[in-house]
Amino acid sequence: MSLNVLGAISLAAEGGEGEGFHAPTPAEFYQPLIGHGDFAITRPMVVLALSVGLIAWVLVATTKRAAVVPGKGQWVTESAYNFVRNGVARDIIGSKDFLRFVPLLFSMFMLIVVNNLFGIIPPIQYPTMSRIGFPIALTLLVFVIYHAVGIKKSGAWGHIKHMIPPGLPKGIYVLIIPLELLTYFVTRPLTLALRLFGNMFAGHMLLLLFITGGEYMVIHGSFGLKIAGVGSFGMALVLTAFEALIEFLQAYIFTLLAATYIAGSLADEH
Amino acid sequence: MQHFTGITQVVVAATAEDKTGDRLPILPLWGELIFGIIAFAILYWVVATKVVPNLEKAYAERTAAIEGGMQQAEEAQQQAQAALEQYQAQLTEARAEAARIREEAREQGAAIVVEMRGHAQAESARITEAAHKQIEAERQQAVVSLRAEVGRLSTDLASRIVGESLHEETRQKGIVDRFLAELEAGDIQPEKVGEDA
Numbered sequence: 001m002s003l004n005v006l007g008a009i010s011l012a013a014e015g016g017e018g019e020g021f022h023a024p025t026p027a028e029f030y031q032p033l034i035g036h037g038d039f040a041i042t043r044p045m046v047v048l049a050l051s052v053g054l055i056a057w058v059l060v061a062t063t064k065r066a067a068v069v070p071g072k073g074q075w076v077t078e079s080a081y082n083f084v085r086n087g088v089a090r091d092i093i094g095s096k097d098f099l100r101f102v103p104l105l106f107s108m109f110m111l112i113v114v115n116n117l118f119g120i121i122p123p124i125q126y127p128t129m130s131r132i133g134f135p136i137a138l139t140l141l142v143f144v145i146y147h148a149v150g151i152k153k154s155g156a157w158g159h160i161k162h163m164i165p166p167g168l169p170k171g172i173y174v175l176i177i178p179l180e181l182l183t184y185f186v187t188r189p190l191t192l193a194l195r196l197f198g199n200m201f202a203g204h205m206l207l208l209l210f211i212t213g214g215e216y217m218v219i220h221g222s223f224g225l226k227i228a229g230v231g232s233f234g235m236a237l238v239l240t241a242f243e244a245l246i247e248f249l250q251a252y253i254f255t256l257l258a259a260t261y262i263a264g265s266l267a268d269e270h
Numbered sequence: 271m272q273h274f275t276g277i278t279q280v281v282v283a284a285t286a287e288d289k290t291g292d293r294l295p296i297l298p299l300w301g302e303l304i305f306g307i308i309a310f311a312i313l314y315w316v317v318a319t320k321v322v323p324n325l326e327k328a329y330a331e332r333t334a335a336i337e338g339g340m341q342q343a344e345e346a347q348q349q350a351q352a353a354l355e356q357y358q359a360q361l362t363e364a365r366a367e368a369a370r371i372r373e374e375a376r377e378q379g380a381a382i383v384v385e386m387r388g389h390a391q392a393e394s395a396r397i398t399e400a401a402h403k404q405i406e407a408e409r410q411q412a413v414v415s416l417r418a419e420v421g422r423l424s425t426d427l428a429s430r431i432v433g434e435s436l437h438e439e440t441r442q443k444g445i446v447d448r449f450l451a452e453l454e455a456g457d458i459q460p461e462k463v464g465e466d467a
Contacts, residue, residue: 030291030299037290039301052309056316063321066328068335074328081325099326103318111313133298137306194296201295 021216024208029130029201044128051114051128059110084109084255092259097266101259104145108138109255112196116247119204120240127247130200132193139193142258147184150265159265192257199250203243210236 032040062073070078084106089098112129119127129135150159163180164173210232217229290299 026295027291029295030293032290038299040290040299042299042302045302045305048306048309052313056313059317059321063324063328066324068328068331070328077321078325081321103314103322106322107310107314107317110317111310131299131302132296133300133302134306136298137303138310140303141307141310197296 021213021220024205024212026201026205028208029204031126042131043126044131044134047118047124047126048115048128048134050124051111051118055107055110055114080110081106088252088255088259092256093263093266101262105255105259108142108258109251112138112254113248113251116200116251117244119200119247120207120243127200127204129196129250130204132197135193135196138196138254139189142192142261143189146258146261146265149262153266162265188257188261192254196250196254199246203239203246207236207239207243210239 031043033043033046034041058073059077062071062077066074085098085102088109089102089105092098093101115128115134118124119130147159150162153159154162160181163184164177165180168176214229214232214236217225217232221229293299
């Protein structure tokens with residue numbers, strides 16, 4: 001499965017008229033397995049389903065008999081759970097309300113981090129979040145939740161009023177109100193989805209470029225290019241380690257921002 | 271799989287009907303978006319109903335266990351504190367007892383000293399009295415014997431002074447005779463004369 005993209009490219013390279021190296025394009029990320037178009041069953045769907053099954057099975061298996069003194073599996077799960085529960089939810093939302101958002105933030109973090117890490121884990125090597133549909137799906141949920149939480153707390157009008165910082169001179173409101181509304185309804189969800197998507201997409205594109213390019217140079221290049229190809233593989237290795245860091249970081253940032261937005265809707269005052 | 275996908279793509283490319291791959295990468299595939307929501311919903315349901323409650327229960331139990339342990343420790347500490355207080359109370363009591371006993375002993379000692387002093391004074395008074403009496407008796411005796419001595423000496427002296435004249439005169443006037451007569455008559459005790467002589 002990991003070789004899908006590579007396979008397609010090398011096939012194209014060999015099957016073409018031999019006019020040289022084809023750099024990977026965004027189109028490589030579209031990999032329908034069954035059907036085509038908007039409702040095709042695509043490879044990232046399979047990866048996502050696999051990740052959901054895997055996460056659910058591991059979490060349930062390690063916490064089914066959660067004990068006061070944890071076993072190895074429970075300890076590992078608890079470490080991740082504590083990281084989200086205490087490090088994100090409690091610190092950002094505050095100890096009064098955070099507990100009801102822990103399941104949301106924890107499952108969100110686990111789903112994103114596992115799918116991101118799938119980007120470098122053989123034999124999957126496909127970051128699900130590099131397909132914009134999935135970050136949008138998660139962002140849509142966050143968007144709906146933080147508005148719903150705000151409306152439930154302060155009422156619809158109160159929630160809108162809550163977005164505008166109080167205590168400003170009247171004239172500034174003309175400027176501030178559109179800006180704040182834009183922030184809450186457009187900028188936040190847009191950046192939340194695009195940040196995750198962009199990091200995963202670009203990172204994977206980079207890896208693809210170094211690996212396919214290196215492969216092409218080693219196979220088809222002259223002696224000097226073969227050495228450069230080896231260097232390209234070396235870069236791919238370094239970038240893979242770097243990607244691991246970014247993939248974790250992006251999952252953390254997404255969860256952190258989701259918690260921040262929810263906390264903002266729950267806050268009493270600005 | 272590699273060949274399968276490769277073939278698929280070739281087929282797709284060949285049919286050239288599917289332009290989905292050429293779509294901008296920031297435009298979502300609706301199928302993927304909806305599938306993403308469903309997948310997350312399933313995961314959320316599992317986490318919210320099967321994972322988090324178990325973990326939170328374990329956390330609560332852990333907190334309770336720690337608090338129980340702390341309570342036990344606190345009880346133990348209280349017991350130790352009570353034992354210490356009891357011990358200190360006993361110690362204070364013992365000290366008070368000791369002080370009381372010492373005080374009593376001191377009082378008794380003082381009483382004994384006073385008593386002994388009384389005894390000693392009585393004794394010394396008695397001894398002084400006895401000495402006084404003895405001295406008086408001896409003085410009396412001395413006075414008596416002195417009187418006898420003085421009588422004899424004065425008689426001696428008187429007889430020395432007046433001896434000669436008295437000798438003749440006595441003979442002449444018959445004093446010796448008279449004395450002897452008195453002696454025979456029993457008026458004068460022989461021992462006394464002997465003693466006097």
